[in-house]
Amino acid sequence: MRRNRPRLSPFEAPSPLKILVVDDAPDNQQLLWRYLTKQGAIVETAENGLVGSRMALIGTYDIVLMDIQMPVMDGYSATAKLREAGYKTPIIALTAHAMTEVRRKALNVGYTDHLPKPINPKQLIAAVRNYTRKD
Template sequence: MPRILIIDDNEDNRDVLARRLQRRGFDVISADGGRQGIQLASDDSPDVILMDMNMPELDGWDATRQLRQQGIDVPVIALTAHAMEGDRQRALEAGCNDYHTKPVELDVLLETIETLLNAP
């Protein structure tokens, strides 16, 4: 079963998304911020990372850049509640593989996850 790492500073967001993904058969781990997320990505080898982009201390932009600099090549899907023009491109330039806005449309997110997991 694929393992998904959710990195989000909002506990409610993490819990709701984790429950929804677990019901769909995913193994879910979560981190409350960018630093913890980088550590879990390194230690627990997730198959996909869902990265909140707007977090205090270490935001998703910089956390994704650090993951890539460390050679962690796991697909990263950017998630943000405050979508601004240009954010999608900015996320892709930071190293994300895709970009979704909150509230997350689960079926669309699942399609993206499936596509990334099956990519060559």
């Protein structure tokens, strides 16, 4: 007799999720770090799109959470650069602008999805689970 084992969510998998958070605000980095590590994830941070895109290309991440408005290189440019380089990992936009045109532009440059700030922890965890689930 074969038993079906329940599927584990990505946060419950044997190896923890590795998440890159790209945001220029240290408070936002710390808040996201707290939410995600509480779920068992390993979280690394970058302060702008240039540093974040470099880290994404050389690291192995399950998902990237990237602010849109940042100094040095914004999230739109960083995401477009990553996608042009063939980067396939999900990238979720984080922005205080929840307007339809911002969401549309984010998706057009290659973001996988969009979450409004202030971040709702339940929405954040649900989005990470959704885009890192391995079926």
